[in-house]
Amino acid sequence: MSNVKYSYEQLKRFCNDAFVKFGFTVDEANQITDVLLLSDLYGIESHGMQRLVRYHKGIEKGLIHVDAKPEVVFETPVSAVIDAHDGMGQLVSIKAMNMAIEKAKTTGMAIVSVRNSNHFGIAGYYAKMACDQGLVGFAMTNSEAIMVPTYARLAMLGSNPIAMSVPAEPYPFFFDASTTVVTRGKLEIYNKLSKPLPDGWALDENGKLCTDAQRVLKNIVGKNGGGIVPLGGDTELLGSHKGYGYGMLCEIFCSIFSMGITSNHTHIGGKGGTCHGFMAIDPKVFGDPAAIKEHFSTFLQELRDAPKAEGAERIYTHGEKEILAYSDRLKNGINVNINTVAEMKDLCDYLGMDSVEYLGNVDFSSAKQSSYK
Amino acid sequence: MSNVKYSYEQLKRFCNDAFVKFGFTVDEANQITDVLLLSDLYGIESHGMQRLVRYHKGIEKGLIHVDAKPEVVFETPVSAVIDAHDGMGQLVSIKAMNMAIEKAKTTGMAIVSVRNSNHFGIAGYYAKMACDQGLVGFAMTNSEAIMVPTYARLAMLGSNPIAMSVPAEPYPFFFDASTTVVTRGKLEIYNKLSKPLPDGWALDENGKLCTDAQRVLKNIVGKNGGGIVPLGGDTELLGSHKGYGYGMLCEIFCSIFSMGITSNHTHIGGKGGTCHGFMAIDPKVFGDPAAIKEHFSTFLQELRDAPKAEGAERIYTHGEKEILAYSDRLKNGINVNINTVAEMKDLCDYLGMDSVEYLGNVDFSSAKQSSYK
Numbered sequence A, B: 001m002s003n004v005k006y007s008y009e010q011l012k013r014f015c016n017d018a019f020v021k022f023g024f025t026v027d028e029a030n031q032i033t034d035v036l037l038l039s040d041l042y043g044i045e046s047h048g049m050q051r052l053v054r055y056h057k058g059i060e061k062g063l064i065h066v067d068a069k070p071e072v073v074f075e076t077p078v079s080a081v082i083d084a085h086d087g088m089g090q091l092v093s094i095k096a097m098n099m100a101i102e103k104a105k106t107t108g109m110a111i112v113s114v115r116n117s118n119h120f121g122i123a124g125y126y127a128k129m130a131c132d133q134g135l136v137g138f139a140m141t142n143s144e145a146i147m148v149p150t151y152a153r154l155a156m157l158g159s160n161p162i163a164m165s166v167p168a169e170p171y172p173f174f175f176d177a178s179t180t181v182v183t184r185g186k187l188e189i190y191n192k193l194s195k196p197l198p199d200g201w202a203l204d205e206n207g208k209l210c211t212d213a214q215r216v217l218k219n220i221v222g223k224n225g226g227g228i229v230p231l232g233g234d235t236e237l238l239g240s241h242k243g244y245g246y247g248m249l250c251e252i253f254c255s256i257f258s259m260g261i262t263s264n265h266t267h268i269g270g271k272g273g274t275c276h277g278f279m280a281i282d283p284k285v286f287g288d289p290a291a292i293k294e295h296f297s298t299f300l301q302e303l304r305d306a307p308k309a310e311g312a313e314r315i316y317t318h319g320e321k322e323i324l325a326y327s328d329r330l331k332n333g334i335n336v337n338i339n340t341v342a343e344m345k346d347l348c349d350y351l352g353m354d355s356v357e358y359l360g361n362v363d364f365s366s367a368k369q370s371s372y373k
Helices: A008-022 A026-041 A049-060 A089-107 A123-131 A184-192 A213-222 A240-256 A289-305 A320-332 A338-351 A355-359 B008-022 B026-041 B049-060 B089-107 B123-132 B184-192 B213-222 B240-256 B289-305 B320-332 B338-351 B355-359
Strands: A003-006 A071-076 A079-083 A109-117 A136-141 A162-166 A173-177 A274-281 A334-337 B003-006 B071-076 B079-083 B109-117 B136-141 B162-166 B173-177 B274-281 B334-337
Touching: A003 A008, A003 A338, A008 A026, A008 A049, A008 A334, A008 A338, A008 A355, A026 A049, A026 A089, A026 A123, A026 A320, A026 A334, A049 A334, A049 A338, A079 A089, A089 A109, A089 A123, A089 A136, A089 A274, A109 A240, A109 B109, A123 A136, A123 A162, A123 A173, A123 A274, A136 A240, A162 A240, A162 B240, A173 B240, A184 A213, A240 A274, A240 B162, A240 B173, A240 B289, A289 B240, A334 A338, A338 A355, B003 B008, B003 B338, B008 B026, B008 B049, B008 B334, B008 B338, B008 B355, B026 B049, B026 B089, B026 B123, B026 B320, B026 B334, B049 B334, B049 B338, B079 B089, B089 B109, B089 B123, B089 B136, B089 B274, B109 B240, B123 B136, B123 B162, B123 B173, B136 B240, B162 B240, B184 B213, B240 B274, B334 B338, B338 B355
Parallel strands: A079 A109, B079 B109
Antiparallel strands: A003 A334, A071 A079, A109 A274, A136 A162, A136 A274, A162 A173, B003 B334, B071 B079, B109 B274, B136 B162, B136 B274, B162 B173
16 A cells, blocks of 8 residues: 655644634644644554544544533542543543643642543553653543453453553653554454454454454444454463453543443444543652652663564564654654545545645545545 | 362461461561462462462571561652561551552552562452452562563563452452463463473573473573563564563552662562552542442443353453352362472471471371472
């Protein structure tokens, strides 16, 4: 599949203007764009530009309410519960994480739990917000059910990512991962390429391991059973119950603390209901933040310097791949898949934006039909 | 291997008296015994009675200081750092979790991080302490390096378990698991039975997958390279970097916040240096704790009631196996492996305790030579 390369600035202008056309204010559009484009800069394309059309469809269908005002329904000096009232996930999440950060700066640590929201992009964005201010940040979200618990055959939990970011030199620790073995995006890639899935990723409608991506995806959409296994696989032999346990941890911070909708009940009957959880911890409550940062940085360097496995070139600490991608893409531009560009063009037409001005003269001969047509 | 069945009360008397003979006060002995025997009652034999001899050896070798007094070296209303001064892990950990609980009851949430400690038994014991008082509890510990990070060939992190317990009906949610795919105890069992390890558990000294338990264990002891893979395996295909990431989370709460010794430096040169992390969260900071508990209990019941995989009889929620084992063992007694009983007998002889009075008349003909001989 071919790509078109755009500068960060060019994509930012397109996104911002599109979100304003969707009905968001300039400030709101900026916030949403920032989340989406960090994802592309970090090399997590599944959660960047290519989500734009999905968000637009969510708004058109009434799943996402453009004018929703997040409401703080419960609050203490160390916590808050926010009802997003079906608003855009990024907007309530930035607000929620900022609350957690401000509270943590005063009290030392804080948790904010959000209900009735929508897809919020990459969890890591919000963990990074805390880290950028010298705090330890955590962010999680539940989602449409896709994880099949150990010994079940129906998806009951979401991909339920947990992200955490911790200050360190020469760059922060940044971990952002689903508690399923892989995300749905990976299945979609295999499906597009008509390749069999690796063993140990997905289950069929009877709860048996299955390598047929199309069948699994069809079952997920139809809620016929099957889905993706937890980190650790489909049996306890390799720790399935552990990935399932981390999925529960995510659910507790998101849907349980907020009294929101658990993954198995979200996205049913025209209602999203996604829930998020955020935590910020100020390291000053354990002593000297600079010393703690240095201590952690030393450990990270020891990990990178550890003896490599036979045939391995490098040991990564979490976040290094993202940092490398970030520098490269900011400097050299961001490759956008031609099919995504085709969708962006159609979106321009739909919204009355000049596609040539925003996207340039693109040869779409290798693009498949856009989902807008 | 044959077993001897003892009542909970009988084992409690033996343990208590042995720990007093080691030099602990009656109150301290009671605390340590309570941690060890909960492990046996929960069916986690690897961390129960059979650890007693190891603790005794730790004391004899000077690794564990019987008369150490844990010192609070830093404290805020939401946090504390405790230096255990090489004391018994259970004692400092009960103190630390009690501090976290008391602080959380006042402020809403708290974290206590501990350095220079020793093995603390099962992490779940401390998470349960918070849950027993209506709070959400977390407990973690680092340990002697045994987890090989993705693409490395040397163990750099411990088994780094994370435990969490959350109030629910008819019984609490209780999750306690290493962030490695399995614990060292599992390798030892395969080694004793001379069985090849399942694929995907361990690495040899070159960082290659290895099913030879003896070789892996020998390498771990000799720090020659190799060890156990993170939850998720040895490559990113099944999420190795995720298990490694959870291992890092554990390390951050334990050795980083406390400015203690990271797993790769513990147990070197006659020094333990184990670090622990504890967190307690009072659900009242999110609203009505009873309503939150009911909401969570409903989700847990939905999970248990979900459609089963073909051939599966039951879907467990975390903690159910432990609760089942607990009721059974409290009523019907606890099976102790004959080799462990032989060690207990030798310990009696060593400490001047009447082994027949404590353990009964046991036929040791099927026992291998005790490690005391």
